Amino acid sequence: MSIQFKSITELNELLDNKAISVLELTQESIQLAKKYSELNCFVTLNEENSSNRASAIDRDQKNTSLLSGIPLAQKDLFCTEGLRTTCSSKILSNFIPPYTATVVEKLEDAGSITIGKTNMDEFAMGSSNETSFFGSVHNPWKKGFVPGGSSGGSAAAVAAGIVPAATGTDTGGSIRQPAAHCGITGLKPTYGRISRWGMIAFASSLDQAGPLARSAEDCAILLNSMSGYDSKDTTSLNSDVPNFLENINQSIKGKKIGIIKEFDLSDLDTEVQKRFDESKKAYENLGAEFIEVSLPNISASVPTYYSIAPAECSSNLSRYDGVRFGHRAENTDDLNDLYIKSRSEGFGDEVKRRILIGTYALSAGYYDAYYKKAQQVRRLIKNDFDQVFKSIDLLMTPTSPYTAFKFESKGTQNPVELYLEDLFTISSNLAGLPAISIPHGQVNSLPVGLQLIGNFLREDELLNAAHVFQQNSDFHHAKPNLENFK
Amino acid sequence: MSWETVIGLETHVQLSTKTKLFSRASTAFGASPNTNVNLIDCGLPGVLPSVNKEAFYKAIRFGMAIGAHINQTSIFDRKNYFYADLPKGYQITQMDLPIVLGGSIEILNENSSKTINITRAHLEEDAGKSIHDEFEGFSAIDLNRAGTPLLEIVSEPEISSAKEAVAYMKAMHQLVTYLDVSDGNMAQGSLRCDANVSIRKSGDSELGIRTEIKNINSFKFIEKAINFEIKRQIKVLESGEKVTQETRLYDSAKDETRPMRSKEFANDYRYFPEPDLLPVVISNEEMQKIKDEFPELPNEKETRYQNEYGLSSYDAQIIASSKSMADFFESSLTGVKNYSLLANWLIGEISAYLNKELIEIHESKLSSENIAMLINRIDDQTISGKIGKSIFEEMCINGSSPDQIIESKGLKQITDDDSIEKVVDEVIENNSEQVQGFKSGKEKLFGFFVGQVMKKTQGKANPQTVNKILKEKLAK
Numbered sequence: 027m028s029i030q031f032k033s034i035t036e037l038n039e040l041l042d043n044k045a046i047s048v049l050e051l052t053q054e055s056i057q058l059a060k061k062y063s064e065l066n067c068f069v070t071l072n073e074e075n076s077s078n079r080a081s082a083i084d085r086d087q088k089n090t091s092l093l094s095g096i097p098l099a100q101k102d103l104f105c106t107e108g109l110r111t112t113c114s115s116k117i118l119s120n121f122i123p124p125y126t127a128t129v130v131e132k133l134e135d136a137g138s139i140t141i142g143k144t145n146m147d148e149f150a151m152g153s154s155n156e157t158s159f160f161g162s163v164h165n166p167w168k169k170g171f172v173p174g175g176s177s178g179g180s181a182a183a184v185a186a187g188i189v190p191a192a193t194g195t196d197t198g199g200s201i202r203q204p205a206a207h208c209g210i211t212g213l214k215p216t217y218g219r220i221s222r223w224g225m226i227a228f229a230s231s232l233d234q235a236g237p238l239a240r241s242a243e244d245c246a247i248l249l250n251s252m253s254g255y256d257s258k259d260t261t262s263l264n265s266d267v268p269n270f271l272e273n274i275n276q277s278i279k280g281k282k283i284g285i286i287k288e289f290d291l292s293d294l295d296t297e298v299q300k301r302f303d304e305s306k307k308a309y310e311n312l313g314a315e316f317i318e319v320s321l322p323n324i325s326a327s328v329p330t331y332y333s334i335a336p337a338e339c340s341s342n343l344s345r346y347d348g349v350r351f352g353h354r355a356e357n358t359d360d361l362n363d364l365y366i367k368s369r370s371e372g373f374g375d376e377v378k379r380r381i382l383i384g385t386y387a388l389s390a391g392y393y394d395a396y397y398k399k400a401q402q403v404r405r406l407i408k409n410d411f412d413q414v415f416k417s418i419d420l421l422m423t424p425t426s427p428y429t430a431f432k433f434e435s436k437g438t439q440n441p442v443e444l445y446l447e448d449l450f451t452i453s454s455n456l457a458g459l460p461a462i463s464i465p466h467g468q469v470n471s472l473p474v475g476l477q478l479i480g481n482f483l484r485e486d487e488l489l490n491a492a493h494v495f496q497q498n499s500d501f502h503h504a505k506p507n508l509e510n511f512k
Numbered sequence: 513m514s515w516e517t518v519i520g521l522e523t524h525v526q527l528s529t530k531t532k533l534f535s536r537a538s539t540a541f542g543a544s545p546n547t548n549v550n551l552i553d554c555g556l557p558g559v560l561p562s563v564n565k566e567a568f569y570k571a572i573r574f575g576m577a578i579g580a581h582i583n584q585t586s587i588f589d590r591k592n593y594f595y596a597d598l599p600k601g602y603q604i605t606q607m608d609l610p611i612v613l614g615g616s617i618e619i620l621n622e623n624s625s626k627t628i629n630i631t632r633a634h635l636e637e638d639a640g641k642s643i644h645d646e647f648e649g650f651s652a653i654d655l656n657r658a659g660t661p662l663l664e665i666v667s668e669p670e671i672s673s674a675k676e677a678v679a680y681m682k683a684m685h686q687l688v689t690y691l692d693v694s695d696g697n698m699a700q701g702s703l704r705c706d707a708n709v710s711i712r713k714s715g716d717s718e719l720g721i722r723t724e725i726k727n728i729n730s731f732k733f734i735e736k737a738i739n740f741e742i743k744r745q746i747k748v749l750e751s752g753e754k755v756t757q758e759t760r761l762y763d764s765a766k767d768e769t770r771p772m773r774s775k776e777f778a779n780d781y782r783y784f785p786e787p788d789l790l791p792v793v794i795s796n797e798e799m800q801k802i803k804d805e806f807p808e809l810p811n812e813k814e815t816r817y818q819n820e821y822g823l824s825s826y827d828a829q830i831i832a833s834s835k836s837m838a839d840f841f842e843s844s845l846t847g848v849k850n851y852s853l854l855a856n857w858l859i860g861e862i863s864a865y866l867n868k869e870l871i872e873i874h875e876s877k878l879s880s881e882n883i884a885m886l887i888n889r890i891d892d893q894t895i896s897g898k899i900g901k902s903i904f905e906e907m908c909i910n911g912s913s914p915d916q917i918i919e920s921k922g923l924k925q926i927t928d929d930d931s932i933e934k935v936v937d938e939v940i941e942n943n944s945e946q947v948q949g950f951k952s953g954k955e956k957l958f959g960f961f962v963g964q965v966m967k968k969t970q971g972k973a974n975p976q977t978v979n980k981i982l983k984e985k986l987a988k
């Protein structure tokens with residue numbers, strides 16, 4: 027019996043019935059990771075430790091949580107004590123953290139087993155996973171196509187059924203866009219819902235961890251464990267965490283869903299457009315009402331994001347200087363030379379580009395025009411959302427304007443082309459709102475994602491609406507043909 | 513031509529919190545390199561700062577003491593620059609919304625007082641330390657100091673001489689130690705300043721071009737560095753040239769300032785609000801608590817010492833001027849009847865000893881119990897003041913109690929008339945020549961007789977009794 031493509035609840039049942047031991051499950055998950063190594067989902071496998079841990083759980087027989095004994099993959103920017111954490115960057119390619127991120131700690135406290143660290147865009151900067159120092163990840167649906175990014179390895183590992191779920195982070199769409207491109211479910215929670223302690227920063231005010239899984243239900247299981255205030259991250263929210271799983275099966279009759287007037291969907295691929303209209307109809311059939319709403323400032327999201335995120339990144343990445351940890355250049359003349367060479371050698375092009383943009387946006391004489399202005403626009407965008415959520419429960423958009431694309435087909439000449447991948451996802455990061463992407467069909471044999479955006483701290487609404495949709499459709503059960511990856 | 517000096521000081525006060533500003537690592541001075549360092553202090557990937565509120569309480573106490581406005585909501589900003597002892601590549605500081613705004617400090621310079629206005633005071637973290645001379649071919653980094661809380665206090669450019677700058681720093685030292693905001697230890701860098709110095713023609717309203725002298729850490733060096741800089745700038749201006757705006761370093765060995773980095777390399781610090789920290793909000797309750805627990809300040813102590821203990825205004829002022837002296841005075845009071853005598857000793861012998869040794873009283877071997885005992889023995893005439901001084905010398909060396917010293921050396925004062933009379937008789941008998949001289953009018957010889965009696969009693973005779981009996985005997 028293969029565990030491939032099984033959900034957390036299914037695996038939990040197998041464990042409960044002693045149809046499989048935790049060790050067998052863990053080892054099979056690792057075997058799958060190895061079998062599909064060509065996908066390049068993993069930067070580091072945690073083979074020995076996870077087997078030891080699995081045996082210990084088998085011995086203790088304490089299967090109290092749904093996550094107990096469940097193999098998970100962690101995006102390679104969550105620090106894991108004793109296990110290499112690279113951010114898919116050369117500069118951290120030898121970094122072994124002395125501590126573990128709160129998110130990983132919580133998931134492991136619930137009994138899950140970290141089988142490995144997943145590939146990603148370098149420092150989470152990218153939408154195609156092509157900026158990784160460890161090479162591109164293939165989309166399980168089509169060899170030579172990107173899985174999306176930056177959590178591309180996590181999305182591909184879940185889509186290929188290697189693990190039932192994985193962690194990701196989302197700064198401008200980095201969970202939702204790869205979830206959409208790989209045909210799985212990915213949730214970006216409210217900013218502050220989950221602790222950022224131990225999660226290597228890209229843009230502090232936008233970064234948020236979240237789950238990627240094969241269903242909304244499994245996302246809810248992970249979110250239950252990942253959420254909560256952490257005194258080590260004072261920007262985490264000190265608010266109640268509801269049981270997301272318990273509240274997942276409510277009727278959505280009478281729920282008001284907003285369609286954003288400013289997003290002109292007629293520009294989209296007609297097939298992408300068609301999927302969207304079908305899902306709209308599906309929700310109407312389930313009793314939801316659609317209302318057109320206006321978010322007057324939302325069209326400024328992309329430039330706003332690309333002023334703020336690089337600015338924060340330029341500062342956050344200053345610590346990679348070759349002095350205390352990470353890559354250090356050899357044969358340097360003096361301190362400045364050490365900085366210049368270590369950073370020039372250690373960072374890839376996209377990271378360098380964003381550091382330069384951010385440094386420029388913060389420099390004297392430009393700060394007001396770029397960073398400060400962007401923060402003001404960000405406030406306006408947030409106010410727009412606050413306003414529309416007075417009269418609606420959810421917003422609905424496509425997750426991405428396109429489906430997955432071929433390696434090296436986008437952004438190689440003009441990086442901005444790739445930045446537009448984030449058109450629909452970025453605004454919820456700017457506003458700190460939760461959003462989810464669920465699969466809703468395919469175009470040319472590649473998955474298409476549907477995005478729902480929720481009000482502040484209303485992940486329960488999102489998960490419920492997504493779950494109800496999935497209870498009434500089969501899109502999330504579609505499996506890629508992996509025969510080409512052997 | 514006559515010139516006028518304009519000085520503004522930026523004082524860095526290391527706050528005496530137990531742990532760092534954004535981590536729970538210890539701030540203790542003198543630990544082995546890189547032992548008071550945790551994940552946050554060395555800026556590991558993925559770590560986040562958490563604010564130590566105690567630093568805010570101390571900063572607010574300072575702000576309240578100088579009559580400043582307290583921003584109950586203040587924010588942190590990042591100041592970005594690369595240096596090997598700056599682990600994150602940025603310093604967390606306060607730029608736009610500092611905790612303390614305005615206020616003023618009274619300084620006393622050559623008996624005239626002056627008010628210096630304070631622009632602002634903000635919290636920030638200290639950097640680590642680079643060590644360049646310990647390892648051949650390498651520089652070493654000690655991060656023990658990285659993240660230590662500092663209060664940077666910026667004065668208005670209202671200081672007009674090196675002496676005034678020293679007076680300002682002395683007032684600052686008194687204030688921060690009194691408020692228990694800092695230990696004020698300048699040798700350990702707990703109190704240091706940058707001086708912005710400029711010169712203009714007397715009467716000009718526009719400020720001249722300034723230079724900034726970095727990191728001066730003693731009263732003596734403040735005076736010397738500023739005076740050197742004033743002379744240097746006057747020379748530059750009088751030769752018809754312009755002062756270059758630059759950062760300079762004071763070299764105490766050569767007694768000169770010289771440029772530290774030229775402006776071509778001027779840093780653009782790219783300040784922006786620290787996204788890892790929310791604005792810090794101080795509640796009204798917290799403000800009230802700080803007010804309720806406000807320590808007594810020097811002028812309040814001065815008045816109280818006069819009213820409660822009958823000290824002269826001079827004595828009261830001197831004792832109250834130093835926190836450590838005042839603390840010692842107050843802890844010695846228990847069991848002492850003669851407060852003035854205690855005050856005299858503190859201002860006299862004890863201060864002289866401390867000044868000679870260049871130490872603070874808590875660094876000496878003197879305990880308040882022992883000083884109280886000494887004062888009481890003098891007061892109840894067990895010993896004379898003079899014997900008291902020799903006992904004191906011994907106390908300073910080995911810290912033993914006065915009673916022990918009196919007992920072991922047999923220093924108890926001879927006060928009974930009979931014993932003293934016997935000695936006086938002996939002295940008169942053995943010095944007939946001097947007796948003759950005294951009686952013929954050489955009254956100065958009286959001291960000689962006193963000396964002889966003291967010599968024979970090893971100084972233990974009560975001087976008043978000796979005087980009285982000698983006078984009687986010599987009059988016969």
